Amino acid sequence: MLAIQELLPGAEQRFCMRHLYANFRKKFGGKKLKNLMWRAAVSTYPQAWERKMRNIKEANLEAYKYLIAIPPRFWSRSRFTSQAICDTLVNNMSEAFNSVIIDARTKPIVSMLEDIKIYLMKRWAKNRKKVKAFKGSICPRITTRLREESALTKNWIPSWSGEKIFEVKHISLIGEKYKVNIDTHQCTCRKWMLSGIPCCHALAAMRFLNLNAEEFIPHWFRTCTYEETYHSIIYPVNGQLLWERTSYNDVQPPSKGDYLGGQRKRGDWNSGN
Numbered sequence: 073m074l075a076i077q078e079l080l081p082g083a084e085q086r087f088c089m090r091h092l093y094a095n096f097r098k099k100f101g102g103k104k105l106k107n108l109m110w111r112a113a114v115s116t117y118p119q120a121w122e123r124k125m126r127n128i129k130e131a132n133l134e135a136y137k138y139l140i141a142i143p144p145r146f147w148s149r150s151r152f153t154s155q156a157i158c159d160t161l162v163n164n165m166s167e168a169f170n171s172v173i174i175d176a177r178t179k180p181i182v183s184m185l186e187d188i189k190i191y192l193m194k195r196w197a198k199n200r201k202k203v204k205a206f207k208g209s210i211c212p213r214i215t216t217r218l219r220e221e222s223a224l225t226k227n228w229i230p231s232w233s234g235e236k237i238f239e240v241k242h243i244s245l246i247g248e249k250y251k252v253n254i255d256t257h258q259c260t261c262r263k264w265m266l267s268g269i270p271c272c273h274a275l276a277a278m279r280f281l282n283l284n285a286e287e288f289i290p291h292w293f294r295t296c297t298y299e300e301t302y303h304s305i306i307y308p309v310n311g312q313l314l315w316e317r318t319s320y321n322d323v324q325p326p327s328k329g330d331y332l333g334g335q336r337k338r339g340d341w342n343s344g345n
Contacts, residue, residue, distance in 0.1 A: 224272035
């Protein structure tokens with residue numbers, strides 16, 4: 073973590089909640105604490121996170137002390153910035169790729185790279201075919217999330233302040249009220265800023281003004297961007313039988329004896345000699 077901060081000072085770092093909870097449950101088991109921890113993680117603004125942490129404190133003081141020691145900017149949406157436009161809490165993407173190359177990792181480096189290249193070549197071709205089945209200008213998963221948020225607008229009442237600024241409150245829950253600015257793509261619940269997808273509060277305001285919500289979806293969630301991403305082709309490579317012969321000697325790996333002979337003993341490194 074410190075190395076990343078030093079080399080990439082502008083990069084936002086996050087911890088995987090699945091791994092965090094795996095460590096958490098070793099000391100604090102039970103479904104109640106699990107649910108409270110995840111509710112704190114998915115909270116999108118600081119006050120909601122603080123309420124969930126107080127609930128954890130009431131349930132188990134030691135569990136609260138354990139979690140409060142981990143800076144929430146690494147594991148709770150309430151402290152994520154809008155820089156990445158991504159609200160994911162787990163590293164499933166890298167874990168999925170890692171599971172694909174698990175056999176390739178045991179091979180020599182050239183064979184490993186060949187296996188990874190074949191996988192990527194086939195995956196890109198598959199995605200180019202898949203995008204042709206997309207309907208509409210927005211990618212299917214984003215369309216689903218937008219539809220889910222839209223279904224929640226029935227619970228929210230927008231009050232127009234002026235221009236494209238609204239105060240949106242819940243129809244029954246006292247205190248559930250947020251400020252929405254459609255022009256700046258902001259809602260004080262912060263869901264819109266974190267994910268790039270308008271939240272139910274923003275959608276309620278858009279309906280009041282008869283605005284098309286799809287026009288507020290960022291370009292990286294659009295079908296044309298997905299298609300452009302996989303437009304390039306990873307070209308196949310001939311096998312060794314078709315390689316051209318050269319006048320140079322083949323490159324050979326160093327022998328085991330040469331490698332060991334060039335190494336100093338561990339004591340030499342420690343003594344500084």
